[in-house]
Amino acid sequence: LLVWLRRSTHYFVIVVVAVNSTLLTINAGDYILYTDWAWTSYVIFSISQTLMLVVGATYYLTFTGVPGTATYYCLIMTVYTWVAKGAWFALGYPYDFIVTPVWLPSGMLLDLVYWATKKNKHSLILFGGVLVGMSLPLFNMVNLITVADPLETAFKYPRPTLPPYMTPIEPQVGKFYNSPVALGAGAGAVLSVTMAALGCKLNTCTYRWMAA
Numbered sequence: 001l002l003v004w005l006r007r008s009t010h011y012f013v014i015v016v017v018a019v020n021s022t023l024l025t026i027n028a029g030d031y032i033l034y035t036d037w038a039w040t041s042y043v044i045f046s047i048s049q050t051l052m053l054v055v056g057a058t059y060y061l062t063f064t065g066v067p068g069t070a071t072y073y074c075l076i077m078t079v080y081t082w083v084a085k086g087a088w089f090a091l092g093y094p095y096d097f098i099v100t101p102v103w104l105p106s107g108m109l110l111d112l113v114y115w116a117t118k119k120n121k122h123s124l125i126l127f128g129g130v131l132v133g134m135s136l137p138l139f140n141m142v143n144l145i146t147v148a149d150p151l152e153t154a155f156k157y158p159r160p161t162l163p164p165y166m167t168p169i170e171p172q173v174g175k176f177y178n179s180p181v182a183l184g185a186g187a188g189a190v191l192s193v194t195m196a197a198l199g200c201k202l203n204t205c206t207y208r209w210m211a212a
Helices: 002-028 031-037 039-064 069-090 104-116 121-145 150-156 180-211
Strands: none
Touching: 002 039, 002 069, 002 180, 039 069, 039 104, 039 121, 039 180, 069 104, 104 121, 121 180
8 A cells, every 4th residue: 555655646746736726716716705805816816826836737747757747737727627616607606707717828838948948947946937927817817807797796696695794895906006917926926936946846755755
């Protein structure tokens, strides 16, 4: 059993990270967060999804050593999310309301850096991390613009179990900052470098675990 667990360590990590990314996405589509917190919610979840993407994709990419793996990992995250969204759809929510961030372009950028730098891990961490951190909030906003308006949806599809004190309120847009994409991209670009390094380190650690 222990030998089997060691050989399966990489796949366990990949599944755990992808599932957590999916859960973050479901929460990012929660209309209470969008209506009560508006762009604050957008920035927080853009950053969290960026970090989950970059650590999992970097881990998987360095594990296989094949450019294109990061894009495949993003595809896994997307499929998981759409399957999970089916449950929300069954509860009466419109299917385009639970927002799915556009992960694939960011994964492609990560693969491109890995390929262009001839599989240099340090370049992958620095350039790849920055590109993913800066691109995902932008792609996420483009995606968000194309879906149903969260505030309108909140009143059209009220939760049957929503207590009175949690009734959606008009969001205070622009109260703290005026550019959620810029804030998300700036913070994501810095933090993603660290998470990309963590992804590479996790790959090294699991190799040692498997070889033990």
